[in-house]
Amino acid sequence: MKSKEIAHRFDQIADVLEFLGENQFKVGAYRKVARTLSDLTEDIEVISREGRLREIPGVGEGIAQHIIEYLDTGKISKYEEELKRVPPELIQLMNIPGMGPKTLALANKTLKVRNLADLKRVIEDGSLAGLPGLGEKKVENIRKGIARFEAVKERIPLGLALPLVETIMAGLKKGFKITMISPAGSLRRMRETVGDIDILVGSSQGKKMVEVFTHLPMVKEILAAGETKGSIISDEGFQVDLRVVPEKAFGAALQYFTGSQAHNVKLRGIAQKTGFKVNEYGVFRGEKLVAGKTEEEVYESLGLQYMPPEMREDRGEIELAREGKIPRLVEVSDIRGDLHVHSRHSDGTGEIEDIAKKAKEKGYQWIAICDHSKSAKYARGLPESEVLKVIEEIEELNGKLKGIRVLAGVEVDILTDGSLDFPDRLLKKLDLVVGAIHQGFKKDVTRRMIRAMENPYLKIIAHPTGRLISSREGYEVDIDAVMAKAAETGTALEINAHYDRLDLDDLNVMKAKKKGVKLAIGTDAHSVGMLEYMRLGVAVARRGWLGPEDIINTSSAEKIKGWKKA
DNA sequence: GCCGTTTTCGGCCCGACTGTTTTCAGTCG
Numbered sequence: 001m002k003s004k005e006i007a008h009r010f011d012q013i014a015d016v017l018e019f020l021g022e023n024q025f026k027v028g029a030y031r032k033v034a035r036t037l038s039d040l041t042e043d044i045e046v047i048s049r050e051g052r053l054r055e056i057p058g059v060g061e062g063i064a065q066h067i068i069e070y071l072d073t074g075k076i077s078k079y080e081e082e083l084k085r086v087p088p089e090l091i092q093l094m095n096i097p098g099m100g101p102k103t104l105a106l107a108n109k110t111l112k113v114r115n116l117a118d119l120k121r122v123i124e125d126g127s128l129a130g131l132p133g134l135g136e137k138k139v140e141n142i143r144k145g146i147a148r149f150e151a152v153k154e155r156i157p158l159g160l161a162l163p164l165v166e167t168i169m170a171g172l173k174k175g176f177k178i179t180m181i182s183p184a185g186s187l188r189r190m191r192e193t194v195g196d197i198d199i200l201v202g203s204s205q206g207k208k209m210v211e212v213f214t215h216l217p218m219v220k221e222i223l224a225a226g227e228t229k230g231s232i233i234s235d236e237g238f239q240v241d242l243r244v245v246p247e248k249a250f251g252a253a254l255q256y257f258t259g260s261q262a263h264n265v266k267l268r269g270i271a272q273k274t275g276f277k278v279n280e281y282g283v284f285r286g287e288k289l290v291a292g293k294t295e296e297e298v299y300e301s302l303g304l305q306y307m308p309p310e311m312r313e314d315r316g317e318i319e320l321a322r323e324g325k326i327p328r329l330v331e332v333s334d335i336r337g338d339l340h341v342h343s344r345h346s347d348g349t350g351e352i353e354d355i356a357k358k359a360k361e362k363g364y365q366w367i368a369i370c371d372h373s374k375s376a377k378y379a380r381g382l383p384e385s386e387v388l389k390v391i392e393e394i395e396e397l398n399g400k401l402k403g404i405r406v407l408a409g410v411e412v413d414i415l416t417d418g419s420l421d422f423p424d425r426l427l428k429k430l431d432l433v434v435g436a437i438h439q440g441f442k443k444d445v446t447r448r449m450i451r452a453m454e455n456p457y458l459k460i461i462a463h464p465t466g467r468l469i470s471s472r473e474g475y476e477v478d479i480d481a482v483m484a485k486a487a488e489t490g491t492a493l494e495i496n497a498h499y500d501r502l503d504l505d506d507l508n509v510m511k512a513k514k515k516g517v518k519l520a521i522g523t524d525a526h527s528v529g530m531l532e533y534m535r536l537g538v539a540v541a542r543r544g545w546l547g548p549e550d551i552i553n554t555s556s557a558e559k560i561k562g563w564k565k566a
Numbered sequence: 567g568c569c570g571t572t573t574t575c576g577g578c579c580c581g582a583c584t585g586t587t588t589t590c591a592g593t594c595g
Contacts, residue, residue, distance in 0.1 A: 033567085063567070097594085099593090103593085135586060256580090259595090264579070265578095268580070271579085279579090
């Protein structure tokens with residue numbers, strides 16, 4: 001995790017350099033390398049030891065020295081002094097919409113603004129508006145920006161943003177005959193959380209469409225309503241932007257607004273070198289439009305294979321596309337079953353039969369019921385005798401139901417000594433054993449997981465890091481060691497598809513695949529409706545570049561039942 | 567500060583919008 005620390009350091013340096021008015025490309029160089037480092041799946045200390053730092057894109061002579069110094073001493077001396085002279089609470093103010101580095105530097109220099117309170121003061125007494133280049137309107141903008149800055153909402157979990165965007169798109173389709181409409185931005189790339197929600201439409205009726213959009217039932221506040229762009233706050237407090245572009249530019253605009261920014265920057269760099277220009281209206285050679293209607297033709301015109309949105313993070317996908325080696329990613333339609341579902345027998349709400357019927361409706365071939373084990377008191381964990389009864393109930397159901405097979409599983413607690421909460425004689429009667437840590441998050445988690453994986457009946461480790469996106473860091477666990485043991489024993493690691501978990505995350509999934517670990521998607525559904533979270537798990541898998549062959553869920557029921565570990 | 571299908575020096579993604587300006591700087595996505 002050293003690379004994340006270094007990334008954070010470089011981001012701070014970029015902030016300070018920007019504030020000081022340094023060369024913007026230097027600032028950009030630090031930002032870019034910070035992002036690359038925070039995405040790194042390999043251990044930076046190993047890379048450094050083996051003298052391969054310069055192989056990391058964006059790491060040159062100077063930055064390599066900074067990294068080495070940080071790894072040795074925990075400091076980057078060149079910037080220690082500079083960082084000390086610029087207080088963090090001042091730099092924070094650059095996050096106020098309308099307040100950039102130039103304005104902040106000017107306010108700091110001439111009006112001695114050092115923090116938010118100072119800034120509010122110079123707004124109230126009128127001195128900010130008196131500065132060159134500023135005026136009443138700009139200051140009013142900053143005042144509004146402060147209000148937004150102070151009310152800053154958490155990022156929106158993907159699992160909550162998706163239903164909202166679907167409702168809005170359905171609302172727009174009611175009023176218009178639209179063929180070109182799509183989510184864009186980080187939502188389309190299926191990031192685990194999104195800052196705001198972008199929707200793009202290809203149409204000549206921009207003004208009317210914005211009108212309908214801003215008067216949909218879930219609109220709480222209208223932020224903007226123009227000819228081509230509308231912006232609202234939903235009743236849940238989420239910002240949604242609608243953009244309307246001409247149909248012939250829909251593909252180019254979709255590419256542009258989907259991002260990521262890093263992906264687009266690299267794409268345009270390539271375009272430029274080969275004599276093209278790319279913007280949201282199309283790909284141009286000189287004045288001549290050569291592509292724009294579809295995303296496919298935008299990429300193709302630049303000599304690149306099409307890339308799924310989930311891959312567009314500048315993590316090497318453009319290089320692959322150049323060689324025509326973009327992998328076939330797993331799709332929701334490849335999924336034959338869900339590997340982690342709770343019923344009313346423990347802390348879920350659904351009857352097994354209803355869960356099975358819903359699974360069949362979703363096109364699954366099988367579904368694994370995995371209720372909690374006896375030590376999980378808070379989740380009404382089952383004693384051995386009850387598990388036997390559930391196995392009987394499932395056998396009976398399988399005799400009755402057609403077109404769907406229910407697998408009898410359990411989510412068994414990994415106890416504080418690394419043993420499992422049920423004896424092997426019970427585990428071997430089950431079709432699937434999923435193990436999980438639910439207590440003692442700081443107690444020897446790595447060693448416990450490793451010991452648990454040595455049990456031949458335990459096939460999957462659920463939510464391996466234990467993080468909760470909204471509220472919890474996760475266990476104290478050495479995930480590399482866990483992955484190594486998983487690869488050695490043939491244990492699968494879970495992609496828990498609940499929107500607040502998504503654990504493993506995309507980067508860990510990518511790393512697991514490299515280490516030869518199989519992944520298992522489980523929704524951890526506690527109600528029938530929560531089976532829908534499967535698409536979030538698939539999204540994480542796609543962001544980790546997984547194909548159908550990397551995922552246990554694409555196997556048949558027989559294969560899952562007969563699965564023997566290495 | 568990085569980097570090389572034009573380069574070891576001179577570039578570095580691109581455009582919209584806004585407000586403050588008489589031609590453009592700053593901010594944003």
